[in-house]
Amino acid sequence: MHVLGRSSDTDGPVLPLGRFRAPDGSHGVRVGVDANGPHAALVVGKRGSGKTYTLxxxxxxxxxxxxxxxxxVDPMRAFTTLxxxxxxxxxxPRIPAGALPPRAWCDVLSIPSHTPAGALLWQAAAEAKTLDAMRDFLAAHDTTAGRAARNALALADSWNVFGEQRTEVLxxxxxxxxxxxxxxxxxxxxxxxxxxxxxxxxxxxxxxxxxxxxxxxxxxxxxxxxxxxxxxxxxxxxxxxxxxxVLATQRPGALPPEAVSQADLLVAHRLTARDDIDALETAIPTYLPAALADALPRNPGDALVVDDAGETAHDLTVRERDAPHGGRSRTVT
Known part of the structure; x- marks a missing residue:
């Protein structure tokens, strides 16, 4: 098996990914991903190309x-069959209010931290670790800013994701x-x-x-x-x-440039939007094909894999999943 993500011939666990794909479409050696050390990976592809399936x-x-x-983190209920x-x-998910740093509370609730309401929300998050405690802190500020912060906190409460009975993430x-x-x-x-x-x-x-x-x-x-x-x-x-x-997206052009440039492993399924291809081309290594659009596969499940550890690029076909794929689109029949 060829192992992606390893710069030398070392041992350790491997995640089976698929098989090399020849120009005529035939399959060759099995391919896996190194799991013996940390990686930053990016999986991209237009809708229906196999991006979520690969994840x-x-x-x-x-x-x-x-x-x-x-x-x-499953925003589309595509992995519930695992x-x-x-x-x-x-x-x-149920997370404790204290799991977010104070600045993140301002960002999540779209209240600029430099405003009076944002400053109060920041203070409440810094002082308290539960929504109830944050509300108690803000109750003492019967001002326009205090009411704005409390209204924002009420919105967060309505999401039903904060609670003391938290989900164990790991x-x-x-x-x-x-x-x-x-x-x-x-x-x-x-x-x-x-x-x-x-x-x-x-x-x-x-x-x-x-x-x-x-x-x-x-x-x-x-x-x-x-x-x-x-x-x-x-x-x-x-x-x-x-x-x-591992970040998966159908819109790599919408990611911050660092999300692409920091990836040591890129799995690229079919892309057709020019801005998405451009986003990859600006950050891909010099050993990739000059015309990335021509190198990308056309069939679902096929991918161009860029392995920065080995400084190589490969064509492969992702293996079939064992669990039913929850990411398929609904159809009439």
Whole structure:
């Protein structure tokens, strides 16, 4: 098996991904992804090309691999079938209010921190660790700014994602799928930011005996929100504590440039939008084909994989999943 993400001939766990694909479409050697160390990966592709399917393949492999754990942020209910095939738990997210830093509260609720309401919200988040305690803090400020902050907090409460009975993000024995379907965009941002910060804090303090992976589908929906500072920290500083991040998106052109440039593994399915192809071309290494649009595959499930560890690019076909794919579109028949 050829292992992506390894710069030398080392041992360690491998995540089965698929097989090399020859120009005539025939399949060759099996291909896997290194799981012995941390990685920053990006999976891209237009709708229906296999992007979410590939993320599911990685999630299944992680659930069967010792020495790693994973959390999947699932905004479209595409991974709820994982427990049918592998050790996995699907749950609606519940996070403690204290999981968000004060600045993130201002960003999530779209209240600029330099305004009076934003300053009060920042203070409430810094002083209190629950929504009730934050409300109590703001109740003492019967001003226009105080009322604005309380109204914003009431909105956050209506999302039903904050609570003292919190969801355990990391299960060392199985993959955790956070079912975020139907959550408003600010609520999804709050959950995702809490995940990035919780995993980073647990890894950097040495509380984890395994290497954590974070898999985020539809990443373009939150990278311009309060999530980005947490994600950027994982992408730029996650290697030392051993954190792997996999972002999947159908719109790479909507991601911050660092989300593309920091990736040491790129799995590119079919793309046709010029701005999405341009976003990849501006950050891809020099050993890739000059005309990226011509190198991208046309069939669902096929991918161009760029391995920065080995400084190589390969054509491959992603293997079939063991669990039913929950990301298919509905049809009439």
């Amino acid at each position: 599911g393949v990685l999630a299944e492999a992680l659930a069967r691999t010792d020495g790693v754990t994973a959390v999947v 427990p049918d095939a592998v050790p996995a738990t699907v749950t609606r 299960d060392l024995d199985r993959v955790t799928v956070l079912d975020c379907a139907g959550l408003p965009r600010p609520a999804l941002a709050a959950v995702t930011r809490a995940v990035t910060d919780t995993v980073y804090d647990a890894a950097i303090t040495g509380r984890l005996d395994v290497l954590p992976w974070i898999l985020l589908d539809e990443a373009h929906a939150v990278t311009d929100t309060a999530v980005w500072p947490g994600l950027r920290r994982l992408l730029t500083r996650g290697r030392k504590p051993g954190i792997s991040t």
